[in-house]
Amino acid sequence: MAHAPVLTPQAEDFPRWYQDLVNKAELADNGPVRGTMVVRPYGYALWERMQREMDDRIKAAGAENAYFPLFIPQSYLTREAEHVEGFAPELAVVTHGGGKELEEPVVVRPTSETIVNEYFSKWVQSYRDLPLLVNQWANVVRWEMRPRVFLRTSEFLWQEGHTAHATYEDARDYAARIHREVYADFMEGVLAVDVVLGRKTPRERFAGAVNTLTLEGMMRDGKALQLGTSHELGQNFSRAFGTDFLTREGTRELVWQTSWGTSTRMVGGLIMTHGDDRGLRVPPRLAPVQVVVLAVKGDDEVLAKVREIGDRLTAAGLRVRVDDRTDTPFGRRAVDWELKGVPLRVEVGPRDLAKGTAILARRVPGGKEPVRIEDLLVEPALLHRILDEDQAELLRQSRELRESRTEDVRTAAEAAEVATAGGWARVPWSELGTEGEARLAERSVSVRCLVAEDGSVPASDDEPGSVAVVARAY
Amino acid sequence: MAHAPVLTPQAEDFPRWYQDLVNKAELADNGPVRGTMVVRPYGYALWERMQREMDDRIKAAGAENAYFPLFIPQSYLTREAEHVEGFAPELAVVTHGGGKELEEPVVVRPTSETIVNEYFSKWVQSYRDLPLLVNQWANVVRWEMRPRVFLRTSEFLWQEGHTAHATYEDARDYAARIHREVYADFMEGVLAVDVVLGRKTPRERFAGAVNTLTLEGMMRDGKALQLGTSHELGQNFSRAFGTDFLTREGTRELVWQTSWGTSTRMVGGLIMTHGDDRGLRVPPRLAPVQVVVLAVKGDDEVLAKVREIGDRLTAAGLRVRVDDRTDTPFGRRAVDWELKGVPLRVEVGPRDLAKGTAILARRVPGGKEPVRIEDLLVEPALLHRILDEDQAELLRQSRELRESRTEDVRTAAEAAEVATAGGWARVPWSELGTEGEARLAERSVSVRCLVAEDGSVPASDDEPGSVAVVARAY
Structure with a gap:
């Protein structure tokens, strides 16, 4: 059974391969309401690790977390003309609450710029209150006509940052800082996804922004995936909501703003960047489980040894799972961990144990080799070195593909x-x-972003020498 | 200004005091849609700390996080008769999505037992898949007629655990384990809230449960607050959704289930348990900021010293904030940190600095005393000892009040x-x-819970010798 192909091969049907992997690695199911998804524990563990790593970087950039309501009065949306035009077709509307029809229908947030600005207007009084740097982890709803799990779902999980600044320059620099120090650093350093950093064309900009910075990754089928965006909002929302402040000079001015977001879509990006015909390959720095220690059979000595190895590796700072479910055949469990993309498997069976060895299986390069159990126990750092190599290799492959x-x-x-x-x-x-x-x-091809000749991000829409990166996209 | 009472005194008007504190400590604002709330950064930091501490305990109890959709088909709710009866009056209903009227309206989840069971039915095949232990951190909506921020809001944040077991005993024991090892351990050990653990009467049970375990805290006005509940669901939901499994003996049986939840309501409980007329008092183990180091004035030497102290204390494992916003008067900043309930303030001014001392202000017992800066730098552990004392003192006060x-x-x-x-x-x-x-x-008084004579939780509704704990409640 372990030899039959578990997944449709990528070369045969890439979308089918993706769906197979999502199902068989137990990442997510489709929800009962069209376009929604159930994120299963292993899929959610990937997201939790993304959250933790991103959250640390967001806080290091000075932003604090907060929480704004799910329900937004419909009238808020209409205050910024481009914004409502962009989002109106995707809204979910609540018309009844507590058994009664509501006087004013409320929308389920598709994004929170409007409601955030309503409160920024109350909180910001003077230049002393600026910059105001806020982030929230939340769910949002955008009705999807052609949903695909993780990539396009009617409800998704994300973080959305919202900031207000005293000057245009400060806002512009902060949007660029998030783009590079938070998003690019995380995507390349943790997700091991090679990303092109660029500027969206006016056509592709966020509804209500004056500039959108993007990070685009190439998936293994050659299509592009937008993995995150950071927007300069100018004074569009502060004008619509009257978000002004008292300057040092005693005048009143509208604040300059940014907003920026990344979502569970990154899980889709992870799959399509690193997955192969045997399943997912999770970069070690992200992996919720970096090493799984498997008991091949349920003999007492083997079970004691896998637990000892598990404890030792955990103590060495690795994220470890011990798999001692020996009432399930070993082959099935090995295939399952391979599907889930756990970077390292340490397999301990009675025959190996007699020789003092275990089998070390590496998911990234593939292949197995014996390893002395004594070495694992005395020098667990050897696994750290292997994981660092595998992390670097995944990023290298991603870059090479692009x-x-x-x-x-x-x-x-x-x-x-x-x-x-x-x-x-x-x-x-x-x-x-x-x-x-x-x-x-007209041919379903788009400009993913504009980049400068030297690879930097153009400072304006018409910077001379800008290059358009053109692709089909998810 | 620092001498005028900042808050309405508790003895004068407790509900007003609560609202004043929530506003002035910048914990939350009312949202634009009735009953919703905006959780501001400091209020959210309290919730984040609660999440982190709870999440560690939930994982230690073997549950894994997952995510189920916000939108539930209306038909799911009606499958368990008591459940729908309990929740129908509080539902928010989405009737339009993507610009069209929906064929079947969907409800915004008030809790997730129904949709969880739909998926448990797919995931659980045999006894090998049990127990299935899942938790989610999410927002839920229950339309509130008499909202009060943190305590009763139309949308709130919570964790909801859902589990499936092969036997009645296993489910019962797990509900009790969550009640004690996760909830009581967190509330007493971290929140420093003394709680009574008991069993709800049938009248007060969760809609659809066969037994509800509760944790009740006494607020400073003598009213009770239900801080968390853990339910045995029996086979009520598995029967309604056909969640069955193949036993070891080859028969098919319905799973036995539990569900359990705690929410942002705990922030309200924290305020009403520990707050006084000067503001909040945050237990050190919970505190997002345990020590604030304040520069009294903006002189270079002072600023350098507060940063040095801040770095040293951070390195010693304390959660520290340096307050060097010397363009805001010192008195106002000191009152603000007192309002926010930060356990320790280290205040450094030019005159103290010349003597090599700082002022140490303790929020829990109150009062200030000089401390040698050298001692802080060489022996920061002295602050850990003070914080441990203050943590214990808050729990002692909470217990004494009850x-x-x-x-x-x-x-x-x-x-x-x-x-x-x-x-x-x-x-x-x-x-x-x-x-x-x-x-x-009829007198707005309720049985908060039943306890056994020895303080343990009664095993049945009619256990001889059970005592009813009776109070007014939030």
Whole structure:
């Protein structure tokens, strides 16, 4: 049974492979209401590790967590014209509460800029209250016509940061800081996903923003996934909600704002970046379980030894699971941990034990080798070294994939061709322009972002020499 | 200004004092939709600390986190008769999504037993899959007619545990384990809230449960607050959803279940247990900020010293904030930290600094005394010892209040009198009975729980010698 293919191969049908993996690795199920999802314990453990790592970085950037209500009066949404236009088609509306029809229907938050600004207006009085840096971990609802688990769901979990600043420059710099120090640092350093940092074109901007910074990753089918965005909101929302402050000079001015978000979509990105035909491969720094110690059989000596190894590795600072469920066949459990992408398996059976060895199976490079149990117990740091290597290798593979499938081209037609064939095209923005962008859209191809020639993020929409990164996207 | 009373005194108007404290300590605001709340950063930091401490204990009890959808098909609710009867009046209903009227309206979860069971039915096949121990951190909505921030809100944050077991005994023991090892351990050990552990009467049971275990705390006005509940669900939900499993013997049986929850209501309990006329007092083990180091004035030497002290105390494992906002008057900042209930303040001014001393202000016992800065830097553990004393003192005060205001009585009439006067009455359940309980309800007095004579939790509704704890409640 362990030899039959567990998943549809990626090369055969990538979307099917994705769905198979999500099911068989027990990451998530579809919810009963269209487009919703149930995140199962192992899938949620991945998200929890993402939350912990992100939250540390968000706090290091000075933001504090808070919580704003799920329900927003419908009238709030309409105050910022572009914002409501962008979100109106996706809203879920509550019309009844406590057995009665509501006087004013409320919407379930699709994002919280409006309700946040209502309160920022109360909290911000003077320049002393700025910058105000707030983040929330929450669920949001955007009705999805073509849902796909983790990638596009009617309800998803995310963090959304909201900040107010005294000057345009301060807001701009903070949006860029989140983009780089929080998001890129996490995605490359923990998720091991190579990301291109760029600026969205006006067409692709967040509804209500004056600038959207994005992080785009290449999935193993060559399509792009937007993994996070950080927006400069200018004074659009502060104008709509009257969020002003007393300056040092005694005048009143509207605050300058940012907002930024990442979501459970990153779990989808993780799967499509690192997964292979045997299942998920979880980067060690993210992994909720870095090492699983398996008892091959339920003999007392074996069970005692796997527990001893488990305790020792845990004490050495590794995240460890002991699998002593020997009433389930070993082969099935091994395949299951492989599906779940646990980086290292230490397998202990009676015959190995007699020789003082265990089998060490590495998920990232694949393959098995014997290891002396004594070495594991005395020198568990050897596993840390292996995990560091595997972490680096996953990022290297992700980068290599993007580089090998990215092509420099000169025209919109060439760009569309590259993208349609499953790659990314780099084309001068001066050649493409908004008209070229519109033509790409007819072929379901989009400008993922603009980057400067030196790889940095362009400071404006029309910075000379900007390059458009063009791809099909999730 | 620091001498005018900042809050309405508790003795004058307790509910007003509560509202003043919530506002002035910047814990929360009322939301725009009736009954909702905005949890501000400091209030949320308290909740985050609660989450972290609770989550560790929940995981130690073997449960894993997961996430179930916010939206539940209306038809699910109706499958368990008592459950729907209990929750129907409080539901928020979504009738429109993505610009269209929905075919079947969906409810915003008031609790998740129904949707959880739908998925447990898929995940549980055989006895090998049991026990299944799941928890989720989420928001829930129960429309509130008489909302009060943190205590009764239309939306609140909570954790809800859901488990399935092969036998009645295993489920019963697990509900009791959560009650004691997770909830009581956290409330007494971290929140420093003295709680009475008991069993709800059938009248006060969770809708759909066969037994509800509760933890009741006495607030400083003598009223009771239910701080958490752990339910035995029997086979009520497994019957309604067909959640069965293959036993070791090859037969099929319905699983036995539990559910258990605690919420942001605990923040209200914290305030009303430990707050005084100067503000909140946060138990050190919970405190997001255990020590604030304040610069009295903005002179360079002072600023350098507060930062040095802050770094040293942080390195010693304390949760520290440095307050160097010297453009705000010192008195105002000191009052603000007192309002927020930070256990220790280290105040450094130029005159003290010249003498090598700082002022140490203790929030729990009150009062200030000089401390040698050198001692703080060399021996920061002295602050750990003080914090441990203060932690113990808060629990002692909470216990003393309950003991001093609890009275043993013989009849329902006497019990009502004690409760109405702001105390708790203990009355034999055999004297009171369900009829006495109904008469108490007419005076807005309730049986908070039943306890055995030796203080343990009765094993059944009619255990001989059970004592009813009677009080007014939030």
